[in-house]
Amino acid sequence: MSKQTKPIAVFDSGVGGISVLRELVKILPNEDYIYYGDSKNAPYGMKDKEQVKELTIAAAEYLFAQGAKGLVVACNTATSAGVRALREKYPEIPLVGIEPAVKPAATLKPGGRVLVMATPMTIREEKFRNLMAQYSDDAEILPLPCPGLMDFVERGDLHSDDFKKYLEELLYEYRKHPVDAAVLGCTHYPFAKDMIQEILGKDVVIFDGGEGTAREMKRRLAEADLLNPSTENGKVEFQNSLEDEKKIQLCQQLLQM
Numbered sequence: 001m002s003k004q005t006k007p008i009a010v011f012d013s014g015v016g017g018i019s020v021l022r023e024l025v026k027i028l029p030n031e032d033y034i035y036y037g038d039s040k041n042a043p044y045g046m047k048d049k050e051q052v053k054e055l056t057i058a059a060a061e062y063l064f065a066q067g068a069k070g071l072v073v074a075c076n077t078a079t080s081a082g083v084r085a086l087r088e089k090y091p092e093i094p095l096v097g098i099e100p101a102v103k104p105a106a107t108l109k110p111g112g113r114v115l116v117m118a119t120p121m122t123i124r125e126e127k128f129r130n131l132m133a134q135y136s137d138d139a140e141i142l143p144l145p146c147p148g149l150m151d152f153v154e155r156g157d158l159h160s161d162d163f164k165k166y167l168e169e170l171l172y173e174y175r176k177h178p179v180d181a182a183v184l185g186c187t188h189y190p191f192a193k194d195m196i197q198e199i200l201g202k203d204v205v206i207f208d209g210g211e212g213t214a215r216e217m218k219r220r221l222a223e224a225d226l227l228n229p230s231t232e233n234g235k236v237e238f239q240n241s242l243e244d245e246k247k248i249q250l251c252q253q254l255l256q257m
């Protein structure tokens, strides 16, 4: 097997990274993918940085051992904790990490109000603080840690009254004092986009980093001459640390959404 025909690995703490995988499949349809979710150790966003860094490195090594030619860290939390260490350890491997799409949101409307929803760890970390400082002249950036949001998505509980109630309480303040844009800074959240939009109001522009991350991976693979020359559609293999058939089924459903 030539290097170009090897799979791209996509990693997340659970099923959220499928919101990035679906963008990858759109722009790189001829690639094969291994999607690995570490649901057994999720949520990462409630852990400390060292723990998440170790889990991220372990997951990357597990995926490289399967022959992956590149890695997308499709988890904002894992990116902020572990991507720097991974790049140092594996400088030769195309590696892209996702981060909250603050730039397009903050530059949308000068002086606008931008809500950034992410895990408690992402919001606490230096990487996000730097990102926020970079755009604080463009817009008023309002970070909102969302403990518990990813758990609804992990359970596939996307349309229940409980979920709606949870989101209404979480977003209460931003319903009263509307924002111009909202950034979904955790890869689980795009699966709740419709409900978030309904609660925040239809004029709020919602951003996530999935498409930008997929485009960056394409660019990196092209640069390294690692794009798959195949003209057939590639395949996606799902793996999860929980080894639960139901989780794999949920992964397949989310990819179709």
Ligand code: DGL
Binding pocket: 012, 013, 014, 016, 017, 042, 043, 044, 045, 046, 074, 075, 076, 077, 078, 119, 122, 150, 185, 186, 187, 188
């Ligand atoms: N999907 C992850 C992210 O993008 C976080 C979910 C978790 O807390 O594990 O940040």
